[in-house]
Amino acid sequence: MRVEDLDTPTVVVDIARVERNLKRWQDYCDRHGIRNRPHIKTHKVPELAHRQVALGAVGIACQKLGEAEVMADAGIEDILIPYNLLGHAKLDRARALARRVKLTVACDSTVVADGLAEAFAAEGERLAVMVEVDSGMRRCGVGTAEEAAELAVHVAAKKSLRFAGFLTYPAPRGTAQVQEVMSAAKELLAGRGIETPAVSGGGTPDMWRAHEAPVVTEYRVGTYIYYDRMQVAAGAASYEDCALTIRTTVVSRPGSDRAVLDAGSKTLTSDIGSLDGHGYIVEYPEARITKLSEEHAQVDLSACAAKPAVGEQVTVIPNHCCVVSNLFDSVAVARDGRIVGRFPIAARGLVR
Amino acid sequence: MRVEDLDTPTVVVDIARVERNLKRWQDYCDRHGIRNRPHIKTHKVPELAHRQVALGAVGIACQKLGEAEVMADAGIEDILIPYNLLGHAKLDRARALARRVKLTVACDSTVVADGLAEAFAAEGERLAVMVEVDSGMRRCGVGTAEEAAELAVHVAAKKSLRFAGFLTYPAPRGTAQVQEVMSAAKELLAGRGIETPAVSGGGTPDMWRAHEAPVVTEYRVGTYIYYDRMQVAAGAASYEDCALTIRTTVVSRPGSDRAVLDAGSKTLTSDIGSLDGHGYIVEYPEARITKLSEEHAQVDLSACAAKPAVGEQVTVIPNHCCVVSNLFDSVAVARDGRIVGRFPIAARGLVR
Numbered sequence: 031m032r033v034e035d036l037d038t039p040t041v042v043v044d045i046a047r048v049e050r051n052l053k054r055w056q057d058y059c060d061r062h063g064i065r066n067r068p069h070i071k072t073h074k075v076p077e078l079a080h081r082q083v084a085l086g087a088v089g090i091a092c093q094k095l096g097e098a099e100v101m102a103d104a105g106i107e108d109i110l111i112p113y114n115l116l117g118h119a120k121l122d123r124a125r126a127l128a129r130r131v132k133l134t135v136a137c138d139s140t141v142v143a144d145g146l147a148e149a150f151a152a153e154g155e156r157l158a159v160m161v162e163v164d165s166g167m168r169r170c171g172v173g174t175a176e177e178a179a180e181l182a183v184h185v186a187a188k189k190s191l192r193f194a195g196f197l198t199y200p201a202p203r204g205t206a207q208v209q210e211v212m213s214a215a216k217e218l219l220a221g222r223g224i225e226t227p228a229v230s231g232g233g234t235p236d237m238w239r240a241h242e243a244p245v246v247t248e249y250r251v252g253t254y255i256y257y258d259r260m261q262v263a264a265g266a267a268s269y270e271d272c273a274l275t276i277r278t279t280v281v282s283r284p285g286s287d288r289a290v291l292d293a294g295s296k297t298l299t300s301d302i303g304s305l306d307g308h309g310y311i312v313e314y315p316e317a318r319i320t321k322l323s324e325e326h327a328q329v330d331l332s333a334c335a336a337k338p339a340v341g342e343q344v345t346v347i348p349n350h351c352c353v354v355s356n357l358f359d360s361v362a363v364a365r366d367g368r369i370v371g372r373f374p375i376a377a378r379g380l381v382r
Numbered sequence: 383m384r385v386e387d388l389d390t391p392t393v394v395v396d397i398a399r400v401e402r403n404l405k406r407w408q409d410y411c412d413r414h415g416i417r418n419r420p421h422i423k424t425h426k427v428p429e430l431a432h433r434q435v436a437l438g439a440v441g442i443a444c445q446k447l448g449e450a451e452v453m454a455d456a457g458i459e460d461i462l463i464p465y466n467l468l469g470h471a472k473l474d475r476a477r478a479l480a481r482r483v484k485l486t487v488a489c490d491s492t493v494v495a496d497g498l499a500e501a502f503a504a505e506g507e508r509l510a511v512m513v514e515v516d517s518g519m520r521r522c523g524v525g526t527a528e529e530a531a532e533l534a535v536h537v538a539a540k541k542s543l544r545f546a547g548f549l550t551y552p553a554p555r556g557t558a559q560v561q562e563v564m565s566a567a568k569e570l571l572a573g574r575g576i577e578t579p580a581v582s583g584g585g586t587p588d589m590w591r592a593h594e595a596p597v598v599t600e601y602r603v604g605t606y607i608y609y610d611r612m613q614v615a616a617g618a619a620s621y622e623d624c625a626l627t628i629r630t631t632v633v634s635r636p637g638s639d640r641a642v643l644d645a646g647s648k649t650l651t652s653d654i655g656s657l658d659g660h661g662y663i664v665e666y667p668e669a670r671i672t673k674l675s676e677e678h679a680q681v682d683l684s685a686c687a688a689k690p691a692v693g694e695q696v697t698v699i700p701n702h703c704c705v706v707s708n709l710f711d712s713v714a715v716a717r718d719g720r721i722v723g724r725f726p727i728a729a730r731g732l733v734r
Contacts, residue, residue: 037471037734071676093677113644113677114633116693119389138634141692169678170634170642280465282490282522290522292465295732296708300652324423324704325445325465326521340493341468352676356648356709359731379711379731381649382389 031369033362034343038279039293041354043373044288047273048078048255055237056085056289057255061239067091069232069252070096072352075361076104078255081345087130091232091250095123097382098133104376108132112162112197112230112250114142114170120382121149124157134158136197138170143185150190158194159185160230165211166201175214182219182226195228195247202264205236209243216245235264258302258351259310260303269310274351274361276309278327280338289317289338293346298322302351312345314338319346383721386695390631391645393706393713395579395725399625400430400607407589407606408437414593419462421584421604424704424721426729427713428456430607441484443584444601447475448732450485456728460484464514464549464582464602466494466522472734473501476509486510488549490523495537502542509538509724511548512582517563518553527566534571534578547580554616557588561595568597583670587616610703611662612655621662626703626713628661632690641669641690643679645698650674650708653702663695666690671698 033042057270059066068082069091079101089108092098098109109131114126127133128150137143137159150157163178164171165283172178178196196215200208208231216226231243232250234257240249253260256274257267257353282290298309300322308327310317316333327346331337338344348354355361357377363371385394411418420434421443431442431453441460444450448459461483467476479485480502482493489495489511502509516523530548548567552560560583568578583595584602586609592601605612608626609619628649634642648681650661652674660671660679668685671709679698683689690696700706707713708730715723 037469040733063522114692116631116633117389117489138636139692142633145693160618164636168636169673169675169680170636173636279468281468281494283518284490284522284525288520292468295651295653295705299647300630300654300705301647302652321521324708328521340466341497351650353647356676357731358733379709381392381710 033277033369036277036362036369038343039297041150041358042275042277043256043361043363044273045363045370047271051255051271051273052082052085055251056087058238059249060086064240064246065248067230067248067250068255069093069250070101072252072255072355074355074375075373076101076376077373078106079106081179088248094380094382095120095127096382097377099123099125099217100377100380102127102131102379106131110134110230111192112136114138116145121145125149125153128157129155134160134194136162137181137185137192137376138162138172140181140184143181143188143191147188147190148337153190156190156192159191160194160197163196163198163211163215165198166204166207167199169199171198175211175218178215179218179222182224183222186224193224195226195230197230200214200231200233200236205239205242209245212245234261234266237266246274255351256351259347259349263305269312269347272347274313274348274354276346276348276354277343278342278346280342280344283340287330289329289331291329291344291346292325293327294302294325295322296324298327298346298348299350299353299357301353303349305349305357309346309348309360312347314344327381385629385716385719385721388629388714388721389648390629390695392629393710394627395608395713395715396625397715397717397722398600399623403607403609403623403625404434404437407603408439408667410590411601412438416592416598417600419582419600419602420607421602421727422449422453424604424707426707426727427725428453428458428728429725431458433471440600446732446734447472447479448734449729450479451475452729452732454479454483458483458723462582464488466490468494468497473497477501477505480505480509486512486546488514489533489537490514492533492536495533495540495543499540499542505542508544511543512546512549513537515548515563515567517550518556518559519551521551523550527563527570530567531570531574534576535574538576545576547578547582549582551593552583552585552588554587557591557594560683561597564597574579584619586613589618605704608713609702611657611699611701615657621664621699624699624700626700627664627704628698628700628706629695630698632692632694632696639682639684641681641683643681643696643698644677645679646677647674648676649699650679651697651702651705651709655701657701661698661700664699665732666696
């Protein structure tokens with residue numbers, strides 16, 4: 031069966047592109063001596079996590095415990111959760127997880143660090159904890175190198191924790207800031223007599239600049255496996271690298287310059303970032319997806335010379351592939367346009 | 383167990399609010415002689431569809447075949463799919479479905495109508511087909527009353543189809559336009575000697591104006607079961623009516639005016655419409671959810687007198703509840719703050 035024989039809408043992963051994307055980045059990491067720790071939140075597929083590790087990744091990152099548990103069940107042995115875990119339910123799960131994989135977590139406050147320390151007080155092994163630092167993204171993370179060093183000292187003083195280094199998720203074009211903030215934190219901490227075993231950075235948008243922040247020893251990168259329209263806009267990839275696409279059908283042509291596709295916000299999601307429109311139509315690059323309803327995409331064809339007919343299939347590269355993976359139970363896998371299997375998206379729908 | 387004992391993030395449905403929302407609208411429909419046909423795309427829960435029917439709904443609407451099949455499996459007997467079905471795979475499924483439920487579908491082109499006619503050519507019973515008309519939304523639908531009547535004549539002439547009426551999804555504040563366009567289509571068709579058995583309108587935003595378009599005999603309304611921030615903004619409901627909420631935890635307080643919640647675009651979605659921010663925090667109404675990452679919400683607390691601490695739980699009313707239901711396999715059900723069960727979201731993740 032070929033891709034064009036699938037009913038629509040359907041999500042298709044081009045496995046040859048995946049292989050190329052994975053290899054190119056691993057080669058880059060090897061060349062620059064960066065430890066590669068891919069973030070599986072993009073694909074949530076154990077089979078793909080194993081391919082990443084087989085190629086040379088030191089382990090994976092998961093954004094929530096549920097994802098990490100699925101990956102541990104599938105045999106992945108080294109997992110970083112760059113997230114503040116809080117509350118008994120999660121801490122119990124973290125403890126259970128740490129007994130079966132090499133687990134590292136993050137914290138950006140003493141509240142989180144103290145909760146972790148208490149939860150692991152009776153464990154035989156210390157829990158590896160990184161201190162999250164805000165290098166400009168303004169999401170989580172302590173705000174200054176001073177606070178970072180202070181919290182690291184706090185973590186290192188806990189009997190049940192092991193300070194595992196600093197962690198950041200950079201702002202766009204934030205590589206120089208990462209180098210500056212993380213170096214300062216490391217230096218301040220060295221002044222307190224504590225070594226920094228690792229510095230974790232990340233982000234697909236600036237992945238090819240990773241070597242410009244040599245303080246970073248380990249790099250978390252998720253979207254690089256599939257890429258998407260946001261990453262093309264960021265300059266990290268080209269449309270020819272985009273490995274996850276959505277096959278859709280033109281279900282209506284309500285005007286000479288308008289088409290409607292059978293893929294809406296429940297397929298493409300409303301993630302838009304700073305882009306114009308809701309996806310890139312490969313066969314009609316001049317078309318603009320102007321608006322999404324839940325099961326419809328409205329397309330402006332006014333710039334297109336040729337225009338699709340009702341019933342024609344087209345291929346959409348989504349704005350953001352990570353949130354598309356999160357919607358479906360499985361994806362079709364294609365090689366050279368031929369369907370060769372399906373990947374269950376085992377770690378989706380796990381809420382926590 | 384009470385709602386506050388749940389781990390976060392978690393989606394909770396307040397069943398007393400659901401019951402009140404369903405009843406209030408059914409009472410309105412009964413008072414105005416409108417046939418109520420709730421759209422289950424909002425909840426995707428068979429149990430809730432049955433409650434809607436038990437209260438007086440004439441049947442349900444589903445936005446895709448997969449949803450309709452789940453609802454048919456669960457015993458729902460009258461289903462409208464207001465969507466252009468195209469291609470052998472879908473037409474085969476529509477045929478199978480029409481053998482076990484009272485099925486009505488829509489079309490807005492002769493291509494779709496002809497496909498349906500051919501697919502049902504050998505069936506014993508005619509397929510009920512409505513003609514979709516654009517009354518100002520500019521999504522699907524023929525653009526004028528003349529084209530509507532023309533396509534209705536085309537459908538009515540098919541041996542295997544039965545013209546079941548006109549259908550529209552209005553633009554916001556489009557009630558007057560619905561009345562005008564649908565009346566004109568009906569009149570033109572009467573001039574061709576064909577009666578219009580039904581006119582299907584819809585939309586939660588303008589639901590309480592439904593009686594102002596008396597041409598509409600049947601009303602499709604989805605979000606009214608839960609409501610959400612968009613519907614509150616549209617004036618259809620108040621925050622006290624919102625029955626689907628997301629319990630989240632403050633996982634970080636990286637600055638005196640900032641908080642981060644453990645619910646991002648993979649929980650709340652990026653649907654924003656014309657709203658400011660990504661959800662309403664019940665306990666901190668002055669807070670603004672300014673930005674979502676996949677698993678984080680960034681909150682601006684600068685307008686809040688009291689501010690939540692790390693580890694505190696808060697309740698978020700999402701911008702758009704329909705896309706939240708689409709993300710998860712089940713929801714917790716609460717009554718008076720006590721957890722009384724879970725609803726499997728049986729019709730989610732069905733792609734097509």
